[in-house]
Amino acid sequence: MRDAMEANCSALREAVANCIGASLPQADPPRDPRAFFNSAACRPLKAEVIRSGYKLWERQYVEGNGGNLSARISPRHVLCTPTMLSKADVGERDLCLVNLDNERIEGHLRQTSEIRLHLEIYKALPHARAVIHCHPPHATAYAVAGLIPQGNLLPEQEVFVGSPAISPYETPGTQAFAETVLPYVRTHNAILLTHHGVVCWADTPTHAEWYVEILETYCRTIMLARQLTPNLTEFAPAKVAELLQMKKGLGLPDERFGEAPSPALAAAPAEDLVFADLLQGQDGRPLFAAPEEVERLTESIVARVREFIRESLVERQ
Ligand SMILES: [Zn+2]
Numbered sequence: 001m002r003d004a005m006e007a008n009c010s011a012l013r014e015a016v017a018n019c020i021g022a023s024l025p026q027a028d029p030p031r032d033p034r035a036f037f038n039s040a041a042c043r044p045l046k047a048e049v050i051r052s053g054y055k056l057w058e059r060q061y062v063e064g065n066g067g068n069l070s071a072r073i074s075p076r077h078v079l080c081t082p083t084m085l086s087k088a089d090v091g092e093r094d095l096c097l098v099n100l101d102n103e104r105i106e107g108h109l110r111q112t113s114e115i116r117l118h119l120e121i122y123k124a125l126p127h128a129r130a131v132i133h134c135h136p137p138h139a140t141a142y143a144v145a146g147l148i149p150q151g152n153l154l155p156e157q158e159v160f161v162g163s164p165a166i167s168p169y170e171t172p173g174t175q176a177f178a179e180t181v182l183p184y185v186r187t188h189n190a191i192l193l194t195h196h197g198v199v200c201w202a203d204t205p206t207h208a209e210w211y212v213e214i215l216e217t218y219c220r221t222i223m224l225a226r227q228l229t230p231n232l233t234e235f236a237p238a239k240v241a242e243l244l245q246m247k248k249g250l251g252l253p254d255e256r257f258g259e260a261p262s263p264a265l266a267a268a269p270a271e272d273l274v275f276a277d278l279l280q281g282q283d284g285r286p287l288f289a290a291p292e293e294v295e296r297l298t299e300s301i302v303a304r305v306r307e308f309i310r311e312s313l314v315e316r317q
Pocket of ligand 1: 135
């Protein structure tokens with residue numbers, strides 16, 4: 001009787017362990033960038049990039065195949081949207097994986113021709129994790145006019161974006177164009193690209209899309225306000241200082257702070273492994289169970305089932 005129960009328990013143990021293993025994406029976290037890109041663990045980030053691209057299209061910040069998005073998954077690897085596809089039509093399978101040398105590692109479509117712009121930003125800022133380039137009409141109108149919008153007029157703009165930089169014109173898609181933003185990326189998270197559009201970088205694709213929205217709404221609002229009165233009164237310096245204090249707390253760059261490297265920059269990992277936070281669920285718990293964790297869960301389930309069977313047998317007697 002006891003032997004039969006032990007035999008049943010080992011069968012049960014195996015079944016439970018298989019079940020737990022199958023319900024997890026895999027036992028070992030895919031720390032290699034290519035393995036991560038092809039794993040289920042990358043799906044939330046891919047979905048975030050696609051959703052952010054769809055928001056750009058919905059808000060009419062991209063036209064035709066214009067605009068592009070990327071998210072960095074390791075110090076040297078970036079996933080990005082492909083060339084010649086509307087941001088309304090991008091699916092998970094269409095995304096590409098490239099390295100900082102612009103070599104395509106994965107993806108059946110060619111990477112966006114503007115990826116060089118993104119890669120220059122990632123190279124300059126080890127803590128940059130997402131870049132978005134697009135053509136929102138009102139911000140682009142400033143870029144076409146070669147003008148920076150007047151500052152200190154709306155709190156959201158000062159806290160999240162501040163005064164955008166404006167980079168000189170170069171032919172889109174070229175390395176020369178990509179490098180035009182380099183003098184500004186350490187002190188700005190939003191740059192107007194003369195005769196072209198805007199580029200924003202952030203810690204996540206969602207936040208980069210927010211900065212685009214905030215900048216575009218700001219430019220549109222300033223244009224409307226100017227129609228009401230040509231002279232717009234700015235916040236008092238003390239109020240500007242309060243907003244900048246909030247901005248500092250959020251760890252966002254601003255030319256008024258100078259070029260001090262952020263703590264995240266100093267902490268950038270040297271190894272080319274997938275960033276640890278991408279291997280965690282939204283609640284901060286690991287998406288992948290270590291073999292010991294699978295064993296622990298299995299033993300606790302088997303022990304409970306055993307207890308249940310024993311109690312049932314006692315009741316029957
Ligand atoms: Zn463009």
